Amino acid sequence: MTVAVDQVAVTSAPKPRGFQxxxxxxxxxxxxxxxxxxxxxxxxxxFNTSLKPMDEIRAGDIFDLPIDPSFAAWAEAWTSAxxxxxxxxxxxGFWNSVKILVPSVIFSILIAAxxxxxxxxxxxxxxxxxxxxxxxxxxxxYQVILYPMVRILSTVGLYGSLPGIIVVHIIFxxxxxxxIFRNFYSGIPIELIKAARxxxxxxxxxFFSIMLPMSTNILIVALILQVTGIWNxxxxxxxxxxxxxxxxxxxxxxxxxxxxxxRTFNVDMAATMLTALPPLIVYFLSGRYFVRGITxxxxxx
Amino acid sequence: xxxxxxxxxNKFYGALQVLKNVDxxxxxxxxxxxxxxSGCGKSxxxxxIAGLEExxxxxxxxxxxxxxxxxxxxxxxxxxxxxYALYPTMTVAGNMSFGLRVNRTPKAEIDQRVNxxxxxxxxENLLDRKPSQLxxxxxxxxxxxxALVRKTPVYLFDEPLSNLDAKLRTEMRVEIKxxxxxxxxxxxxxxxxxxxxxxxxxxxxxxxxGVVEQFGHPEDLYQRPASLFVxxxxxxxxxxxxxxxxxxxxxxxxxxxPGLGGGQQAVDVGSYAFAAPAKAGExxxxxxxxxxxxxxxxxxxxxKTLFVEPMGADSLAWxxxxxxxxxxxxxxDDGKRVGETARLAVPTEKLSLFDPNTENRV
Numbered sequence: 001m002t003v004a005v006d007q008v009a010v011t012s013a014p015k016p017r018g019f020q021x022x023x024x025x026x027x028x029x030x031x032x033x034x035x036x037x038x039x040x041x042x043x044x045x046x047f048n049t050s051l052k053p054m055d056e057i058r059a060g061d062i063f064d065l066p067i068d069p070s071f072a073a074w075a076e077a078w079t080s081a082x083x084x085x086x087x088x089x090x091x092x093g094f095w096n097s098v099k100i101l102v103p104s105v106i107f108s109i110l111i112a113a114x115x116x117x118x119x120x121x122x123x124x125x126x127x128x129x130x131x132x133x134x135x136x137x138x139x140x141x142y143q144v145i146l147y148p149m150v151r152i153l154s155t156v157g158l159y160g161s162l163p164g165i166i167v168v169h170i171i172f173x174x175x176x177x178x179x180i181f182r183n184f185y186s187g188i189p190i191e192l193i194k195a196a197r198x199x200x201x202x203x204x205x206x207f208f209s210i211m212l213p214m215s216t217n218i219l220i221v222a223l224i225l226q227v228t229g230i231w232n233x234x235x236x237x238x239x240x241x242x243x244x245x246x247x248x249x250x251x252x253x254x255x256x257x258x259x260x261x262x263r264t265f266n267v268d269m270a271a272t273m274l275t276a277l278p279p280l281i282v283y284f285l286s287g288r289y290f291v292r293g294i295t296x297x298x299x300x301x
Numbered sequence: 302x303x304x305x306x307x308x309x310x311n312k313f314y315g316a317l318q319v320l321k322n323v324d325x326x327x328x329x330x331x332x333x334x335x336x337x338x339s340g341c342g343k344s345x346x347x348x349x350i351a352g353l354e355e356x357x358x359x360x361x362x363x364x365x366x367x368x369x370x371x372x373x374x375x376x377x378x379x380x381x382x383x384x385y386a387l388y389p390t391m392t393v394a395g396n397m398s399f400g401l402r403v404n405r406t407p408k409a410e411i412d413q414r415v416n417x418x419x420x421x422x423x424x425e426n427l428l429d430r431k432p433s434q435l436x437x438x439x440x441x442x443x444x445x446x447x448a449l450v451r452k453t454p455v456y457l458f459d460e461p462l463s464n465l466d467a468k469l470r471t472e473m474r475v476e477i478k479x480x481x482x483x484x485x486x487x488x489x490x491x492x493x494x495x496x497x498x499x500x501x502x503x504x505x506x507x508x509x510x511g512v513v514e515q516f517g518h519p520e521d522l523y524q525r526p527a528s529l530f531v532x533x534x535x536x537x538x539x540x541x542x543x544x545x546x547x548x549x550x551x552x553x554x555x556x557x558x559p560g561l562g563g564g565q566q567a568v569d570v571g572s573y574a575f576a577a578p579a580k581a582g583e584x585x586x587x588x589x590x591x592x593x594x595x596x597x598x599x600x601x602x603x604x605k606t607l608f609v610e611p612m613g614a615d616s617l618a619w620x621x622x623x624x625x626x627x628x629x630x631x632x633x634d635d636g637k638r639v640g641e642t643a644r645l646a647v648p649t650e651k652l653s654l655f656d657p658n659t660e661n662r663v
Contacts, residue, residue, distance in 0.1 A: 191386035194353050199400030199451075200374035209399070213390035 014175035043276075044141050050074060050269035057265050067239045077274060083254035083269050095249025097231060097278075099162060100247055105226045109219065112174055116181025118212050121193050122203070131182070137175035145237060153240065160242030168240045177222055184218040185211065201252035220289040228279040248275045303329050303364045303454030303487040310359035312345060320356070321511040327489070328502070330402075332481050334346040335491045338534070343491045344459055346508070350489060351449065351457055352376050362456060379448035380457040381659070383464060385521045387432040388445075393419075394428040395455050395655055397447045411450075414416040421480070427504045445480070458490040462497065495535050495588040499523070507531050519522035525653065530651055532587045536616060540653070543590045543660060547579055549655075558647065559621035560585065562603035568647050573654060575617045584663070587653035590617065591630040594646045601644035609636050620645065648650045 045062050051069040052060075079089040086092075119127055119134075147169065148281060157166035188211070196206045203226045212219075237247035246254075250273045305327040306481045312320040313403045319342045327333050348354040350361060352373035360369045368376050380399075387396050394415055401411045419425045420473040421443045432440055440459060448456055458477070462470045478501055481488055492498055498505050499519045506516040507530075515527040526532035548555040551570025561568070573579075604620030604627060616636025620643060629645060654663050 104624040189386065190383055191382045191384050194351075195380070195382055195400070195447075196355065196388070197373045198351060198378065198380045199447075201399070201405040202374075205403060210388050211389070237326075258637065285390075 007236050018049035021082045036217050046269045046272055050266055050273055052266055054264060054266060055260070060140065071266070071270075074270040076264075076265045077255070081255045081271060082258055082260065083251055084258050090248060090255060093246060094274070095238075096241070096251075097248040099124035100165050100169065100245065101230050102158055102174070104166045104230050107166075107176060108170045108226055109266035112177030112213065113181045113219070114207060114220065115174070116183075117179040117185050117207050118203075119178070119182045120185035121188070121190060121211075123229065134175045134178050137255065138179060142172070142235065146235075150239065150260065157165055157241065162241070162245045165237060165241040165245060165247075168236050169233070172236065175227070179226070180222060180225075181215075181218060184215065188214065189245070195205065217289060220286050222280055224286055224289075229284050231279050232237075235256065303348070304362075305333075305364075305455065305487060306360075306362040307346075307350070308360045308362070310346070310356050312342075312349060312354065312356045312358075312508040313357075319511050320349070320600065323511075323513055324471050325513065325516055326504055327487065329487055329502045330485050332478075332488045332490065332501055333504045333506060334496060334502035335489065335506050336493065336502075336534075337510060337639050338493060340510075341508040342511040343508050344492075345382075345488060347457055347459055347491045351378055351380050357400065366505065372490070376455075377453050378457055379453045381448050381461045383443075384431065385432070385444040385464075387440060387443055389432055389535060391425065392431060393435070393443050393446075396432065396443055397450050400447070400451050414450040415446075416508075418446040419484070421449065422446050436538045437465055438498065441465060441473060442476075444478075449480070449484075454486055456484075456486055456488045458488065460491050460493070463492070463494070470497075470644050477501060493560040499535070507534060509534075511577045524651075525662070526587070527662050529585065529587075529655045532655070536589060538590055538628045541590065541593075541625075543586045543622070543625055543627070544657070545584050545586045545587070546582065547584045548581050549579045554588065556584070556647075556649075558602065558656075559625065560602045560604070561647075562601060562644065565600040568649055570649050570652070570654070572650060573652070575654075577648040579663070583657055585655040585660075587655060588627070588648065590628040590649065592648040592651040593627070595629065595630045595631070595635070595639070595646070596644050596646040598646065599646065601646045604643050606639055606641055606643060606646050609639055610634060618643075 048064075048272075049057060049062065050073050052066040053068075053069070053070065053072070056064075056067060077089060078091050080087055081089045083090075083093075089101060089247070118124075119131055153159040153164050153168070158167060192210060193206060194273065196210055201209065231247075232249065233247065234249040238250050241250075253269050255271050305325070305326075307323055307325040310320050310323040311318065313572045315537070318623075319356055321627040323342075323346060325333075335346055339341045345354060350355045350363075352368065352371060356369065360367060361369065363376055363378070374491065378562035388399060391399065393612045397415050397418060398411045401414065406414075415428070416425070422445060423613050424439065424442050424446060426437060427435060427443070431442065435443065439462075444461070461477070462473050465473060474497055477490075481501075490497075490501060502519050505522050507514045507522060509530050509654070515522055522531055522535050526535065526540075528544070533542075545556055545559075545569075546557040548557060548567060553569045554573070556570045557567045602620075602622045604622045607619040607626070607629075608623055611633065614633065617635050618636060619629055620627045620629065620638050622645065627645065655661065656663050
């Protein structure tokens with residue numbers, strides 16, 4: 001139907017084509033709008049509340065717009081909100097999260113890309129077995145691994161340290177990321193590798209000179225997955241990072257949880273917004289690539 | 302000094318044997334075509350020569366050096382792939398110079414060689430483009446250029462023209478032949494197109510099911526096919542086959558054929574170059590369409606005309622000879638004059654005889 005309409009539109013004189021309003025289309029939009037609201041309303045309430053002073057929050061409804069919007073609560077959350085006895089704000093957690101995030105993201109993606117490339121393009125003895133093990137690894141729940149992981153890390157002296165939590169994030173990221181990269185690289189014709197081998201390039205030369213430059217889309221997908229995943233992580237950070245390196249999510253929980261006197265909703269909400277901002281920004285900046293990369297991987301894989 | 306010796310090579314994929322006792326000696330500067338239908342092992346053999354596929358038994362020598370277990374990079378070869386396999390993120394110049402850069406060739410030398418190859422292939426104006434901005438024919442030229450800049454003594458081509466349209470294929474075929482004459486390098490070329498094979502090759506190795514059926518000059522394969530398979534594969538339209546009976550007598554060898562008219566029972570094929578003394582019995586007779594002449598008298602096959610296909614330069618006439626379909630290539634004018642029946646003279650000097658059981662030439 002639509003194909004026929006398109007062809008007519010192409011061959012006949014250009015005429016503005018109006019929207020065809022059908023019950024199906026109305027239902028579709030209704031569903032999309034409701035879904036969007038479902039996810040947006042909590043965000044709006046949090047943002048709205050963070051801009052109000054406390055007496056306004058006490059007096060009014062959560063849906064009331066702030067009379068005099070102010071970022072005072074944000075500043076307080078950033079610099080002087082208390083987590084337990086420590087009142088330095090959530091910025092400590094922010095910088096801890098950054099310190100955890102950057103190396104974890106870089107190394108997990110790099111290692112996973114090399115793994116995926118090796119599994120996809122260099123069939124070696126046992127490569128299928130490793131792939132099977134990775135599939136299994138991708139589906140094992142965290143809870144099963146936590147205790148053994150704690151024991152292993154404390155044996156090698158990394159438990160409760162910055163390198164410790166980074167290693168944990170790299171390891172937990174590898175199965176899924178490796179599968180993503182393997183699927184992407186499986187779609188690349190093997191003759192490319194053969195040509196490069198005849199040209200004299202070795203395993204790593206082929207990876208860095210030929211495969212990696214082709215991987216922009218899938219790298220962005222991996223980047224988004226890892227940045228949001230690691231930034232939003234709570235459990236692993238709480239267990240493995242140690243007191244000095246608690247990530248922002250854990251700090252946020254501590255701020256919200258430590259009440260002295262009146263509960264400062266506006267500061268809590270501002271801290272929540274601050275914690276949620278980095279993944280939000282990542283999504284806004286790269287959502288387009290994310291969709292493109294997912295489909296590229298899906299079709300070719 | 303770039304001879305290629307392939308000795309008793311066997312290759313298996315699990316239980317499946319894809320190369321069976323392949324044994325070839327290729328001279329320096331030869332253009333050898335590995336020809337055969339899909340799945341005959343020709344590409345596998347090329348990959349084995351390139352070192353991209355392991356072989357389980359046998360040996361490969363390049364220029365007198367045993368390279369059976371040597372990495373492709375160290376075999377001093379260059380290869381052109383069917384799918385071009387251009388590096389998509391690099392420019393044409395980048396693609397062509399990659400191998401040289403990997404081998405740390407000096408910059409000046411790289412530039413000089415890239416320009417030389419680009420000029421030879423007439424792609425000088427494309428050097429800054431990406432492969433995605435090129436047409437199929439241009440990509441193929443770049444792929445060949447990438448091989449040329451390496452200046453190796455041996456070049457391997459894996460069905461390089463099969464992704465091009467017919468016109469471009471003819472052009473590139475001529476181009477490749479010219480390159481071979483200019484460079485004088487040893488070339489091995491895989492194709493399933495017998496026209497490409499016949500026009501390019503100095504030697505053809507015709508393969509079937511992992512076995513080299515015949516290895517020789519193109520004319521040899523065409524005129525003296527070693528087996529029924531070779532006879533049927535080479536030539537378009539393919540050779541006509543008729544069942545006959547051999548009857549050696551004192552003076553010569555009688556060949557009885559179905560549909561033989563004019564009061565004759567047999568034609569004499571005593572002048573045929575039998576590999577071994579002729580034995581009486583059933584035989585398969587192969588006749589090239591262009592070797593058959595239409596005659597008015599003398600011993601000949603009685604044929605009923607089926608149809609005539611005009612092909613421009615000549616015509617192809619199809620006859621029914623005692624239930625067997627026989628094609629005859631005629632001059633365009635003669636094609637128009639074919640009546641309802643015709644008499645087909647048997648070219649006793651130019652026929653091929655095969656044992657119907659072993660399918661080999663006798």
